[in-house]
Amino acid sequence: MLRIHFASEDIGRVRFAAAPVPAWEMLLSLHALRGRADHGVFGPWRDRTRRMLDPSAGLLLRLAPPRGYSPDFLTPAADHDIDSLVDTVQGTARGRLRADLGLLAAQGGPAGWMRPLADGDTTALRRVGNAMFRYYQRALSPVWDLIQTVVTAERAARVADLIDGGVEQMLSRLHPQIRWEPPVLSVAYPVRRELRLGGRGLLLVPSYFCWARPIALHDSGLDPVLVYPANRGLQRLVPASDTADSGSLAQLLGATRAAVLQEIGSAEGVTGRDLVRRLRISPASVSEHASVLRRAGFVASHRTANTVWHMPTPLGRTVLEGGAGGRAQRA
Known part of the structure; x- marks a missing residue:
């Protein structure tokens, strides 16, 4: 406790x-990479990511074991872009490095590879920063939206x-x-x-x-x-093509469902009660339309207590801005 x-x-x-923090998403996604292969939420992302990583990710995986202690210097103050994060990590003070890596070494295993980093060696720090940047580009950037x-x-x-x-x-x-x-x-x-x-x-x-x-x-x-x-709706990180099937997209082309998607997109997130009030349709109808939109990959839903929030996904915003969205709006 x-x-x-x-x-x-x-x-x-x-x-x-104010936004997702790259340092924490990076650290915790490194933990997820070593989790269960059949994880219901992370499994597809993990399979795809492991095929895309280069050898530099091995350094990060050693610094961030899935259980026990991970060094605090990998998650500095909440920098909200990868460049700031890399700069901050590469500028970590020697005292912080020694303290954090000493705790990591105490968990067991050979620690010779840590010594240059613990001594504040600029080449070793640059290697960590470069590995973080490359990992972000391959593992997180494609699904950041x-x-x-x-x-x-x-x-x-x-x-x-x-x-x-x-x-x-x-x-x-x-x-x-x-x-x-x-x-x-x-x-x-x-x-x-x-x-x-x-x-x-x-x-x-x-x-x-x-x-x-x-x-x-x-x-x-x-x-x-x-x-x-944050992921209470158990939303998976899969490309739109993996989640949107032709049956779901065909169901989308109806006036009421298009209106539901437009309401969700126009407010950048609404509750089910909001949709009932604004569109004057029943709660059951809202639930059905939101479920179809979610299966199509256009909406992410999030439950808190007795309230369900609906947000447009990047694909949903694209649909509303043009292409299939133009057809939905005309419908």
């Missing part, structure tokens, strides 16, 4: 990452909780494995830890590749971060 202790001033300093769609849907749901009931309601609904009992946020965790915020606030990072349980930085002296699963 991880117990995060809030001081009175920390409540007003809870904030969300869909990662962003899923994370944005989760963030929108939590903002709705914040508006409806304040920070405490939002914290109480973060995730089934997170429990808010003021002034402590208790998180299901593999080890027992106490984290005292002490007025620093807390950055919440919804992550596509975070799976099963939330994760935090090991060093409690760093700015507090809690990463938690």
Whole structure:
């Protein structure tokens, strides 16, 4: 159990990452690469990615074992683009490198390959940065739009909780494995830890590749971060051609279904109740049309409590902007 202790001033300093954080998606996707081959969500992405990676990914896989400790320096402050992340990692101080890699070495196995990196060798750091950039381009960039769609849907749901009931309601609904009992946020965790915020606030990072349980930085002296699963709708990272079948696309060409897609796309995300109110159709009809759109790969759905949020996928936005979208709009 991880117990995060809030001081009175920390409540007003809870904030969300503005977008998916490349460092965390990278670290946790490296963990996913070594997970079960038949994983229902990550399996297709994993199979495709492993065929595309080059040998430089081996260095990252050694730095980020799927169980136990992964070095904090791989997930610095929430840089939202890959270039900033690489620059930050390559500029890591020698003291941080030695501390983090010492913890990694303590988990066992030969550690000779770590020594140049632990000493702050610029060539070794450059090798890590280059490996991160190449990994991002091959493993994450092709699916980044869909990662962003899923994370944005989760963030929108939590903002709705914040508006409806304040920070405490939002914290109480973060995730089934997170429990808010003021002034402590208790998180299901593999080890027992106490984290005292002490007025620093807390950055919440919804992550596509975070799976099963939330994760935090090991060093409690760093700015507090809690990463938690965003993919409640179990959306898979597969190309549109893998998810959209001709039957689903044929079903799409109807006036009501096109209107549902247009409403979801125009607002960049709506609830099922919104669609019922705006289109004046029944909840059952909304559910049916959203299900077809989801199977066609045009919509991602996200459930929180009793509310379902619908967001357009990159394919859905493309359809609305032209091509098949023009036909749907004319229908």
